[in-house]
Amino acid sequence: MEPQQAQILDGKLVAEHTLQKIMHEVEGLKSKNICPKLSIILVGENPASISYIRQKRKSCEKVGIIDDQINFSETISEKELLNKIKELNKDNSVHGILVQLPLPKHINERKIIEAINPVKDVDGFHPVNIGKMFLGKDYEELSPCTPSGIIKILEYYKIDVVGKEITIVGRSNIVGKPVSTMLTNRSATVTTCHSKTKDLKFHTSRADILIVAIGRANFITADMVKEGAIVIDVGMNRVEDPNSKTNYRLTGDVDFENIVKKAKAITPAPGGCGPMTVACLIENTIKATKILNSII
Template sequence: MNLIDGNKVAAEIKQEIAEEVKQIIDNGGKQPHLAAILVGHDGGSETYVAYKIKDCEAVGFKSSLIRYEDDVTEEELLAKVEELNNDDDLDGFIVQLPLPKHISEQKVIEAIDPRKDVDGFHPINVGRMVIGLPSFVSATPYGIVELLKRYNIETSGKNCVVLGRSNIVGRPMSVLMSQKAINATVTVAHSRTANLKEVCANADILIVAMGVPEFVTADMVKEGAVVIDVGTTRVKSDKTKSGWKLKGDVLYDEVAPKCSYITPVPGGVGPMTRTSLLLNTLLSAKKEIYK
């Protein structure tokens, strides 16, 4: 069993980005600039955004954080999005999800200029990705593809099962895995799939994004499979100072011995999600997606 170390790969990519940014600035180019809008004080969102700011500093990006309280109106938030769309110094920005219930997440996503949508959530970017045009790809799927490449994991002709169908991970992941550069044969499975255990056990590559802690057990995994665990659920624990720990969607101790490669939680896919946001911002700064 080989461990896919997301922290190690993310550190390598960040070093590569930092060197490229230094070269851009040394040649008189503009410092890439990423902004984040954070609404409220959700613990997970606070942590994630803090990491993003730290990541920007590490690679030489300029970063901005715009904060709002939970009671911000939808109109006020949309006005800020429009302002950022028109800010020529800004290469990309994200609106951290989830948002309060009185704000339509879809309306906010669609208000973002696709050319600055470094989260890759806008329907235009999703559509461009589906038909193989240059696009900003959703950060988690982008990061997973990068992990597979950097570990030289064979994907061509392999049977890939994507467990989960969210717009952020499952759906874009299935499209990417079927594209010509990767050439896997893809099945999208979910909670309503008949014979789910058998479907998963037939996978050479199993990508799990259900959001259900320890859902995948050893009897659902083929001997020698590659298992990518996207799950990050906080569960209560009396063994940690914080009182909680992160659990993946895979019952790791039981499944890992059967795998050729597996991602841990934490330290697998998570660091790559953040790094992919930096890669998208760099692509935007270099005008490589939208000329």
């Protein structure tokens, strides 16, 4: 008898569900003569950044948000970029500001993020928004998008996190640290692992829920995962594939092919956390619009 495969936690499905709800909210705002607007700043011509922005703008169009893409050459000075952010901060018609990362090396990313009005920081990276999360679930107004997407996937599939052993592999400011805080806010027992962790397998193999966000293709293997665990794969990596038209394929941070036979549920990559990140960015834009208009 063939072993039963894991349930697929479909990020595209959850994203579609989220965007449908947002669409109704946008209609409600427009009935009050409030038109949500997101300004996206792109510096340079990084192909991955251009692709990500295309997805974001497509979702804006779908729900009825005005999106404005502002392009700068890679040689723009830090001062010029900061001046543009100041201008957008003062513009009452703009509700969300997103600076697509990464930025060229001569520009200090931290300085740019901190220059954005925290209420317009739809990426959720500003220290004010990160800091508020530590106060509890009720303060997660503008949370980082990928962690918010992970929480939404778990909620959509009715996966209870209360008291669960959750191991997070990766401690980035964008995913690992904030999702650890958000899960602690929901009464999970959280372990965060990183490059200095001793005996990583010990921690991953006892997790009821394993979240992996390190950017290394197929790093987590089946022997590192507990039977019946829930696996959230945040990674997106290009690996060589001579059989593909592009000579590469996209894969996550976990060995999906083998872990799917062992886990209870798993997100695919692509098609898991990626669509949810975009959906939560759109949701943050609506939240920012409401805050700026004193609706919440």
